[in-house]
Amino acid sequence: MYARNCSKGSDMAAKPPAGDPVQDAPQVAPPQHAAAGLPAIGHTLRVAQRQMGIVRTARTLLKVNQKNGFDCPGCAWPEGDERHTAEFCENGAKAVAEEATLRRVTPEFFAAHPLADLAARSGYWLGQQGRITEPVYLPPGGDRYEAVSWERAFAIIAEELRGLASPDEAVFYTSGRTSNEAAFLFQLFVREYGTNNLPDCSNMCHESSGSALNETIGIGKGSVSLEDLHQADLIIVAGQNPGTNHPRMLSALERAKSSGAKIISVNPLPEAGMERFKNPQTPLGMLKGTALNDLFLQIRIGGDQALFRLLNKLVIEAGGATDEAFIREHTHGYQEFAAAAGETDWDATLAATGLTRPEIERALAMVLASERTIVCWAMGLTQHKHSVATIREVVNLLLLRGNIGRPGAGVCPVRGHSNVQGDRTMGIFERPAPAFLDALDREFAITSPRTHGFDVVRSIQALRDGEAKVFFAMGGNFVGATPDTEVTEAAVRRASLTVHVSTKLNRSHAVTGRRALILPTLGRTDKDTQASGKQFVTVEDSMGMVHSSRGNLAPAGPRLLSEPAIVARLARAVLGEASKTPWEEFERDYSAIRDRIARVVPGFEDFNARVARPGGFRLPHAPRDERRFPTLTGKANFTAAPVEYPRVPAGRLLLQTLRSHDQYNTTIYGLDDRYRGITGGRRVVMVNPEDAAELGLADGAYTDLVSEWRDGVERRAPGFRVVHYPTARGCAAAYYPETNVLVPLDSTADTSNTPASKSVVIRFEPA
Numbered sequence: 124m125y126a127r128n129c130s131k132g133s134d135m136a137a138k139p140p141a142g143d144p145v146q147d148a149p150q151v152a153p154p155q156h157a158a159a160g161l162p163a164i165g166h167t168l169r170v171a172q173r174q175m176g177i178v179r180t181a182r183t184l185l186k187v188n189q190k191n192g193f194d195c196p197g198c199a200w201p202e203g204d205e206r207h208t209a210e211f212c213e214n215g216a217k218a219v220a221e222e223a224t225l226r227r228v229t230p231e232f233f234a235a236h237p238l239a240d241l242a243a244r245s246g247y248w249l250g251q252q253g254r255i256t257e258p259v260y261l262p263p264g265g266d267r268y269e270a271v272s273w274e275r276a277f278a279i280i281a282e283e284l285r286g287l288a289s290p291d292e293a294v295f296y297t298s299g300r301t302s303n304e305a306a307f308l309f310q311l312f313v314r315e316y317g318t319n320n321l322p323d324c325s326n327m328c329h330e331s332s333g334s335a336l337n338e339t340i341g342i343g344k345g346s347v348s349l350e351d352l353h354q355a356d357l358i359i360v361a362g363q364n365p366g367t368n369h370p371r372m373l374s375a376l377e378r379a380k381s382s383g384a385k386i387i388s389v390n391p392l393p394e395a396g397m398e399r400f401k402n403p404q405t406p407l408g409m410l411k412g413t414a415l416n417d418l419f420l421q422i423r424i425g426g427d428q429a430l431f432r433l434l435n436k437l438v439i440e441a442g443g444a445t446d447e448a449f450i451r452e453h454t455h456g457y458q459e460f461a462a463a464a465g466e467t468d469w470d471a472t473l474a475a476t477g478l479t480r481p482e483i484e485r486a487l488a489m490v491l492a493s494e495r496t497i498v499c500w501a502m503g504l505t506q507h508k509h510s511v512a513t514i515r516e517v518v519n520l521l522l523l524r525g526n527i528g529r530p531g532a533g534v535c536p537v538r539g540h541s542n543v544q545g546d547r548t549m550g551i552f553e554r555p556a557p558a559f560l561d562a563l564d565r566e567f568a569i570t571s572p573r574t575h576g577f578d579v580v581r582s583i584q585a586l587r588d589g590e591a592k593v594f595f596a597m598g599g600n601f602v603g604a605t606p607d608t609e610v611t612e613a614a615v616r617r618a619s620l621t622v623h624v625s626t627k628l629n630r631s632h633a634v635t636g637r638r639a640l641i642l643p644t645l646g647r648t649d650k651d652t653q654a655s656g657k658q659f660v661t662v663e664d665s666m667g668m669v670h671s672s673r674g675n676l677a678p679a680g681p682r683l684l685s686e687p688a689i690v691a692r693l694a695r696a697v698l699g700e701a702s703k704t705p706w707e708e709f710e711r712d713y714s715a716i717r718d719r720i721a722r723v724v725p726g727f728e729d730f731n732a733r734v735a736r737p738g739g740f741r742l743p744h745a746p747r748d749e750r751r752f753p754t755l756t757g758k759a760n761f762t763a764a765p766v767e768y769p770r771v772p773a774g775r776l777l778l779q780t781l782r783s784h785d786q787y788n789t790t791i792y793g794l795d796d797r798y799r800g801i802t803g804g805r806r807v808v809m810v811n812p813e814d815a816a817e818l819g820l821a822d823g824a825y826t827d828l829v830s831e832w833r834d835g836v837e838r839r840a841p842g843f844r845v846v847h848y849p850t851a852r853g854c855a856a857a858y859y860p861e862t863n864v865l866v867p868l869d870s871t872a873d874t875s876n877t878p879a880s881k882s883v884v885i886r887f888e889p890a
């Protein structure tokens with residue numbers, strides 16, 4: 124079979140569509156070797172003032188991550204116990220500015236911009252239009268959205284949901300900004316309605332971490348706190364770009380270094396933040412900065428399982444280097460693992476890493492010199508076919524030397540969206556644990572469905588195949604963030620109804636079912652007042668700390684509803700009198716929701732009282748707290764999977780799709796990627812100069828990227844500027860979401876089913 128798939132959607136177009144003033148014309152300078160510092164502050168204030176003006180900028184930025192303020196809608200990195208006046212980073216400030224912008228998208232805007240116009244715009248342009256102020260509806264056959272009342276909007280959804288042959292024909296997606304309160308109500312409503320079809324952004328993000336950690340240590344969350352990072356001897360940062368995506372993490376790494384920690388970073392790219400950090404909180408930091416990396420391992424994409432296996436083999440062979448008491452008392456499967464590690468073929472495995480033996484030996488020496496080791500990771504480890512096996516191999520390394528469940532040591536998957544971890548804790552999951560459903564059923568006298576629901580990839584397949592007909596999104600940008608853009612967009616267009624609860628416009632609003640609704644909602648920075656008075660919500664950070672968040676700005680418009688209010692009203696419209704759940708009370712007073720969470724979700728006992736304490740509270744974590752491992756064996760499990768790595772045919776490179784410095788996932792803040800030296804455009808492909816020479820790709824040349832997959836379908840992203848860049852040999856890098864069109868829907872990680880968006884085999888064709 125051979126088919127040609129040339130992208131037409133605006134997010135993928137080679138040139139901006141006619142009428143879209145955003146010009147993509149990348150300029151290239153050498154990459155930088157330090158992150159943050161003065162330029163970051165200037166940049167922050169410029170971006171913030173452009174969106175919010177001076178007064179609002181000051182009022183807003185001073186409240187970010189304060190104990191009486193709101194949780195930054197940027198990343199999920201935790202706040203320390205002592206807070207600075209400015210407890211935010213450049214990219215957190217951009218996330219805040221995007222939300223607290225003074226620009227507005229009103230019903231008049233929709234009257235002036237028919238759907239076809241929205242569909243022709245870039246994601247950047249859509250996001251720049253501002254906050255959505257009123258619910259709008261696209262009727263069947265309509266050419267544009269029109270204003271609609273909330274009552275009518277909920278009635279339309281109820282009519283569609285009630286008309287389905289089965290509740291399993293509806294899909295309810297969640298992005299990771301949703302608060303604990305909203306998430307808990309959302310999953311309750313969806314289960315009362317009758318389905319577990321609760322896919323979320325986590326399916327595309329840290330699902331591989333959850334799968335690997337659940338199996339090996341018995342809980343799918345990280346085991347370290349900020350204090351642990353400060354106390355570590357060795358921190359390995361693998362597959363993560365904290366300078367851009369978790370800038371506040373650099374302060375923690377700096378502090379660890381000042382107490383003597385060593386840092387190894389494992390990455391195909393030399394990311395500026397890991398090279399040198401100029402701490403904006405200290406004068407000396409601003410001037411000189413701190414070099415963070417002690418060792419940079421420039422791994423080949425997908426070579427991490429091989430690297431960690433080689434390290435493990437060497438640790439075992441070193442003799443006396445393993446923590447025998449810990450292994451005996453707390454682990455299972457050591458003998459099998461040691462045997463498998465012993466048999467590892469050195470040359471083939473080393474080739475997969477792209478590293479040299481001396482480099483591995485330097486890393487080994489650092490591992491052996493460390494009594495307290497932490498491994499941090501993000502998307503560079505989770506978005507490959509063999510991601511779950513890779514993360515299990517990371518766990519093996521930590522188990523060998525007893526580096527879990529003691530201070531300064533452990534696993535640290537660094538989460539993305541600010542409440543993605545909390546949403547999962549609240550039950551946003553297509554494969555919920557029976558114990559969770561039992562507790563939910565007991566509390567609300569309902570019968571939750573027990574069959575597993577659809578994750579993100581299965582949801583797209585179900586929409587494509589007509590198995591699912593209604594698509595409802597609690598935030599996010601489903602068609603922008605998911606793989607195989609053309610397949611996904613066609614799938615979503617088959618729906619009878621698409622609904623988006625959103626703060627701002629994005630591509631998903633332009634790709635609709637037969638009917639569509641946009642429901643505008645409050646963001647983190649907005650004041651939330653309900654019948655019982657001013658409300659706050661709660662979130663859980665990447666390290667299991669739960670704390671409150673309260674916005675202080677006048678909402679973007681008088682007709683916005685909060686997410687809990689939207690779910691409560693939707694539930695009443697859909698479930699009617701049959702539901703005995705007190706939805707009205709939940710909308711009136713969120714502490715009533717928290718009382719229920721306290722009775723359903725373990726670790727939230729006495730929730731309202733404990734979250735009232737400044738800084739909040741830490742959720743229990745058996746491996747960290749008591750070296751107890753609630754796995755199937757009752758011990759921490761060594762696992763001995765065969766070593767895998769991507770095979771790339773001659774003349775092809777392995778493409779990773781990643782973030783620039785000026786974006787938050789599909790929200791594009793600007794066209795620059797400052798640390799990588801790229802400005803004014805996003806359609807670039809970074810290629811090692813030696814590979815480029817072999818492939819005849821001159822710096823500055825324009826090329827189409829064509830992905831090759833076993834289904835024989837040719838996926839093409841046209842018009843990328845070649846940038847010679849110091850990435851590992853055999854590897855290439857380009858930005859997401861422009862390159863999502865290249866990621867095949869069926870190319871996913873084993874077990875976790877996460878799209879393999881960091882392992883795309885591509886060839887180049889002159890544009």
Ligand SMILES: Nc1nc2c(c(=O)[nH]1)N[C@H]1C(S)=C(S)[C@@H](COP(=O)(O)OP(=O)(O)OC[C@H]3O[C@@H](n4cnc5c(=O)[nH]c(N)nc54)[C@H](O)[C@@H]3O)O[C@H]1N2
Pocket residue numbers: 197198199214215328361362363364365367368369389390391392394422423424425426427501502503504538539540779780781782783784786787788881
């Ligand atoms: N400003 C900002 N902050 C964000 C986000 C944002 O878009 N903008 N997104 C948020 C979200 S949802 C998430 S999940 C996180 C994402 O945070 P990251 O995971 O840091 O994001 P990516 O840009 O995808 O970067 C992946 C990193 O892994 C490296 N990498 C790629 N392939 C491999 C590999 O095979 N092996 C190794 N060892 N490394 C590899 C890349 O070179 C890059 O440095 O950030 C969160 N924070």
Ligand SMILES: Nc1nc2c(c(=O)[nH]1)N[C@H]1C(S)=C(S)[C@@H](COP(=O)(O)OP(=O)(O)OC[C@H]3O[C@@H](n4cnc5c(=O)[nH]c(N)nc54)[C@H](O)[C@@H]3O)O[C@H]1N2
Pocket residue numbers: 298299300301324325327328329502539540597598599600601604605606624625626627628629644645646647686780781782787788789790859860862863866880
């Ligand atoms: N190729 C490729 N694809 C990827 C990735 C990759 O690295 N490469 N990364 C994946 C990852 S890690 C993730 S997490 C996903 C992200 O997937 P999503 O979470 O679906 O995408 P976002 O771009 O974060 O969603 C942005 C939209 O959320 C809405 N929004 C913002 N704040 C709020 C709020 O407070 N409430 C509500 N209701 N809506 C709000 C706005 O309308 C905004 O346009 O993308 C994944 N896709």
Ligand SMILES: [Mo]
Pocket residue numbers: 324327328329538539540
């Ligand atoms: Mo993410």
